[in-house]
Structure formats: structure tokens, C-alpha cells
Amino acid sequence: MQDRSTSVRPPTSKSVPRPAEGRAGGTNADEASVLVMEALERLAGATDQLANQVIQRLDRVRDDLVEGGGEADQKLRERIDTIVTEVAGRVERLEAQVDRGLQELRQRLEGAPHGGDQGGGAIQEAGRQAEQTLRAAAQEVSEGARSRDAALRTALAEGLDNLGRNVERMGSAERGRLEARLESAQERWDRAFAELRGALESAAQERAQTAHSVQSALQEQMRTLAQGLELARGAWEKRMEALASTVETSLRQTESALRGGISEQQRVWQQRLEESEQRQARLQQEAHERLARAESILARFEAQSQERLKDFEARVSGWHDGQSTRMEHIEEQSRGLRAMGERLERSHQDIMKFLEEARTHATEQQQRAEREEARRVNNAGVSSYHAGDYDAALKLFEKAITLDTRFAEAFNNLGLCYTELGRHDEATAAFESAIELAPELGAVYNNLGYSLYLQSNYNAAVEMYKEAVDRSNNSSAAYTNLGNAYHKLGETDKAVEAWRRAVEVDPTNERAAAYLERVTAGVTPAPRPKAG
Numbered sequence: 378m379q380d381r382s383t384s385v386r387p388p389t390s391k392s393v394p395r396p397a398e399g400r401a402g403g404t405n406a407d408e409a410s411v412l413v414m415e416a417l418e419r420l421a422g423a424t425d426q427l428a429n430q431v432i433q434r435l436d437r438v439r440d441d442l443v444e445g446g447g448e449a450d451q452k453l454r455e456r457i458d459t460i461v462t463e464v465a466g467r468v469e470r471l472e473a474q475v476d477r478g479l480q481e482l483r484q485r486l487e488g489a490p491h492g493g494d495q496g497g498g499a500i501q502e503a504g505r506q507a508e509q510t511l512r513a514a515a516q517e518v519s520e521g522a523r524s525r526d527a528a529l530r531t532a533l534a535e536g537l538d539n540l541g542r543n544v545e546r547m548g549s550a551e552r553g554r555l556e557a558r559l560e561s562a563q564e565r566w567d568r569a570f571a572e573l574r575g576a577l578e579s580a581a582q583e584r585a586q587t588a589h590s591v592q593s594a595l596q597e598q599m600r601t602l603a604q605g606l607e608l609a610r611g612a613w614e615k616r617m618e619a620l621a622s623t624v625e626t627s628l629r630q631t632e633s634a635l636r637g638g639i640s641e642q643q644r645v646w647q648q649r650l651e652e653s654e655q656r657q658a659r660l661q662q663e664a665h666e667r668l669a670r671a672e673s674i675l676a677r678f679e680a681q682s683q684e685r686l687k688d689f690e691a692r693v694s695g696w697h698d699g700q701s702t703r704m705e706h707i708e709e710q711s712r713g714l715r716a717m718g719e720r721l722e723r724s725h726q727d728i729m730k731f732l733e734e735a736r737t738h739a740t741e742q743q744q745r746a747e748r749e750e751a752r753r754v755n756n757a758g759v760s761s762y763h764a765g766d767y768d769a770a771l772k773l774f775e776k777a778i779t780l781d782t783r784f785a786e787a788f789n790n791l792g793l794c795y796t797e798l799g800r801h802d803e804a805t806a807a808f809e810s811a812i813e814l815a816p817e818l819g820a821v822y823n824n825l826g827y828s829l830y831l832q833s834n835y836n837a838a839v840e841m842y843k844e845a846v847d848r849s850n851n852s853s854a855a856y857t858n859l860g861n862a863y864h865k866l867g868e869t870d871k872a873v874e875a876w877r878r879a880v881e882v883d884p885t886n887e888r889a890a891a892y893l894e895r896v897t898a899g900v901t902p903a904p905r906p907k908a909g
Contacts, residue, residue: 419590430576437569467517481506751780755787762790767797785815789824796828804828819849823858830862838862853883860892869896 758773771794777787788811795804808825811818826841842859846852860875873896879889 437565747780748784751777751784751787754780755784755790758787758790758794762794762797767794770794771798783814785811785818785821788814789818789821792821792828793824796824796831801828801832817848819845819847819852819855822848823855826855826858826862830858830865833865835862835865839866853879853886853889856882857886857889857892860889864892872896 754773755777758770758777761767761770761773771791774787774791774794777784778791781787788807792804792807792811795801795807805825805828808821808828811821812825815821822841823845826838826845829835829838829841839859839862842855842862845855846859849855856875856879860872860879863869863872863875873893876889876892876896879886880893
């Protein structure tokens with residue numbers, strides 16, 4: 378047996394919002410709205426009860442048929458379930474329609490003007506529309522229930538016909554049991570439909586009573602509202618009469634005050650106008666007097682000016698005659714002074730040129746003397762270096778650089794001293810300065826590589842020895858040192874090639890020849906690079 382259950386919702390208690398209280402002039406309308414809403418709530422509750430009763434009756438009929446036994450036709454049960462589902466959907470739509478009707482009525486009641494014939498008419502119209510909506514909804518439920526009743530009866534009749542045909546094929550014992558069950562189901566079905574008809578009739582009566590109550594409440598409230606409006610209209614007319622009287626009195630008082638103020642203001646302005654005219658007459662008299670005095674002064678000034686102008690013209694004429702003679706003499710003197718200035722300018726230029734040449738010659742002489750002194754000091758440093766007195770040689774090389782800051786050879790020798798003293802960072806700086814001043818000197822690259830070799834930086838030493846080979850005319854020593862660096866890096870083939878090139882360039886290079894002989898004999902040489 379299939380377990381099919383339809384949940385029956387309890388009657389819903391809808392709370393319809395009431396119109397806002399405290400609106401001026403709308404007390405009677407608010408009371409009418411409240412009564413209408415209460416009546417509609419009762420009607421909505423009765424409709425909910427009717428819907429739930431219909432669903433409960435259909436559920437019991439369905440359950441009775443299902444309990445009739447597994448031998449009942451499956452298609453009959455499915456059709457009954459479909460009818461029950463349709464009835465439940467119709468009831469839900471009815472509830473939604475009732476909700477919309479109540480919501481629309483609430484909006485119309487809240488939006489309707491409070492006070493006046495217009496408010497009463499809106500309330501009465503909203504009540505009539507709500508009543509019609511609920512009547513239609515209840516009628517729809519009644520018709521739906523009747524139509525579903527007929528559909529159920531038709532479905533049962535078809536099911537019974539099918540059962541009759543099946544019974545013909547059963548045995549006598551089974552047929553007896555089935556007939557007993559069918560009789561029991563028929564009794565339960567008749568009782569269910571009798572209860573359903575009773576519920577529908579009760580709901581119809583309750584709906585009619587509710588509608589009558591709503592109509593009576595609306596009529597009573599409309600009478601009360603009409604009386605309230607009549608009283609309000611009388612009070613309003615009295616207030617308007619009092620207001621008109623008050624306004625008229627205020628207007629008369631204001632007019633009187635304005636007239637008095639205007640008269641006083643006119644008198645003040647008339648007095649000020651007279652005073653202004655008197656001041657204007659005095660100013661005109663003073664202006665005429667001052668103009669006359671100015672004309673007299675101007676006439677005297679014009680006469681004096683004419684006399685002075687004639688005297689000035691006479692003096693200017695005499696001065697001009699004497700000035701012409703003096704100007705000719707001055708021009709002659711100026712020409713002589715100009716010629717003398719030109720001669721002095723040429724003499725000054727010759728003197729400045731001589732001084733510049735003398736200064737240049739003196740500077741060159743001084744620089745030549747300093748370079749010669751630098752070379753003399755550098756040679757003395759070389760002697761000290763070869764004697765093994767590196768400290769004395771260092772001082773001499775530094776002095777040579779002070780005398781000639783662009784003496785690349787002195788920087789190179791300074792780097793060699795630093796190398797012998799183990800000051801390799803300073804040696805590197807000295808060699809780099811020498812390379813910057815004379816990048817073409819290959820010996821400087823060879824000596825820088827020697828310093829790097831002593832610091833075990835063999836890769837950098839290889840690069841410097843290659844630079845020395847590229848720039849040195851006699852590169853045998855550089856090739857020897859390059860072979861020593863390759864030997865330290867474990868690159869024996871490159872070391873042998875470098876030593877062989879050193880011997881080819883200078884066959885008297887015994888050190889390179891000795892390294893080659895040892896490598897050929899299988900003895901590992903212990904080469905030591907040589908500074909350039």
C-alpha cells in the first residue's frame with residue numbers, strides 16, 4: 378500500500394493593518410475603517426475554515442479508498458490523488474485572492490481622504506468591492522467543491538466498473554471479501570460526502586451572515602460619518618466667518634497705520650528736498666565766484682607768459698650764435714682726442730699680447746722644468762727600486778707624480794713598488810691610473826696582471842696578460858706570464874702554447890724555455906711571473 382498524505386493547514390489568522398490613528402478631522406472615518414476591517418477578517422477566517430474542511434474531507438475519502446486493499450485499481454487511486462492536489466491548489470489560489478483583496482482594501486482605506494463626502498464614498502466603495510471579491514471567492518470554492526465531487530463520483534464509477542470486470546475473474550471467496558470491502562468503502566464514501574455537503578452549506582450560511590454583518594456595519598458607519606461631516610461643515614463655516622471678520626479688522630488697522638506712516642514720510646522727504654535745493658543754490662553761487670577769480674588769474678598769467686617768452690627767445694638767439702662757434706672748436710678737439718685714443722688702444726693690445734706670450738712661455742718653461750725634474754726623480758726611484766729599497770723608491774715615485782700629474786710611467790713604477798710591498802689594492806689603483814693616462818702601454822697591463830696573479834686572481838690576470846700581448850712590441854715576458862697563469866688554472870695546453878710563443882718571440886727567454894722543458898720531461902714547473 379502506498380503511503381500518501383496531504384498536510385491540512387490550520388485556519389490562518391490574518392492580521393489586517395488598521396488605518397493610522399490621530400488624523401485631524403477623520404475620527405468617524407477611522408472608526409468605520411476599523412469595523413470594516415474586522416468584518417473582513419471574520420469573512421477571511423470563515424473562508425479559510427471552509428477551504429481546510431474541503432481538503433480534510435477529500436483526504437479522508439482518499440484514505441478510505443487506499444485502505445480498501447491492494448486489489449483496488451491503481452489508476453483509480455492516482456486519479457483521486459490528482460483531484461485532491463487540484464483542490465488543494467485551488468484553495469491556495471483562493472487564499473491568495475483573499476489576501477490581495479484585503480491588502481487592496483487596506484491601501485484604499487489608508488489612501489482615502491479623511492473627512493468629507495469623498496472619504497465616506499471611498500470607504501463605501503472599498504467595502505462593496507471587498508464584499509464582491511469575497512463573494513466570488515466563496516462561490517468559486519463552492520463550485521470547485523461540487524465539480525470535484527462530480528469528478529470523484531465519475532472516477533469511482535469507472536473504478537467500480539473495472540473492479541466488476543476483475544471480480545468476474547475472481548473466485549467465490551475472494552469475491553465475497555471484495556464485496557464486503559466495497560460495501561464498507563461505499564458507506565465511508567457516503568458519510569464523507571454527506572459531511573462535505575454539510576460543511577459547504579454551513580460555510581455558505583456563515584458567508585451570507587458575514588456579508589450581511591459587513592453590509593449592516595457599513596450602512597451604520599456611513600450614517601455616523603454623514604452626521605459627523607454635517608457637524609464638521611457647520612463648525613468650519615463658523616470658523617471661516619470668524620476668520621473673515623478678524624482679517625477685515627486687521628486690514629483696516631494696517632491701512633490706517635500705513636496712511637499715517639506715508640504722510641509722515643512725505644513730510645520728511647519734502648523737508649529734505651528743500652534743504653537740498655538751498656545747498657545747491659549756495660554751491661552754484663560759490664562756483665560762479667571761483668570761476669571769475671580763476672579767469673582773472675589766467676588772464677594775468679597769460680600776459681606774464683607772453684613777456685617772459687619774448688625775453689627767453691631773445692636770450693636763446695644770442696646764446697645760439699656763441700654756441701655755434703664753441704661747438705666747432707670742440708669738434709676739432711674731439712677729432713684729435715679720438716686719434717690719440719686709437720693709438721693708445723693699439724699700444725695696449727700690443728702690450729697685452731706681449732704679456733700673454735711671456736706668461737705662456739714662462740708656464741711652458743716651468744712645466745718643462747717640472748717634467749724634467751719628474752723624470753729625474755722617477756729615474757732615481759727606479760735606481761732605488763732595483764736596489765731593493767722600495768720605501769725610498771715609493772717616496773720618489775710619489776714626488777714625481779706630484780711634479781707631473783700626467784706622468785703615466787711614474788704611476789706604473791708606483792704600482793710596482795706597492796706590489797713589492799704587498800699593498801695590492803693601492804698597486805691596482807696606481808696601475809689603473811697609468812692605463813687611464815696611457816692606454817697604449819702594454820707593460821702596465823702586464824704589471825697589473827702580475828699584481829692580480831700574486832693575489833691568486835688568475836682569471837683576471839689572464840685577461841690583463843692578453844691585453845699586454847696585444848699592445849706590447851716585445852711581448853715575450855707577457856706570453857711567459859700568461860702561460861704561468863694558465864698553468865695555475867690547470868689549463869696545461871694553453872700554458873704550453875703561451876710559453877712556446879714566448880720562445881718564438883724571444884729565443885733568449887730562458888724562463889719560458891725552462892718551463893717547456895720541464896713540462897716535456899713530465900716535471901711540474903713552479904713558474905713565477907715577471908714584472909715588466
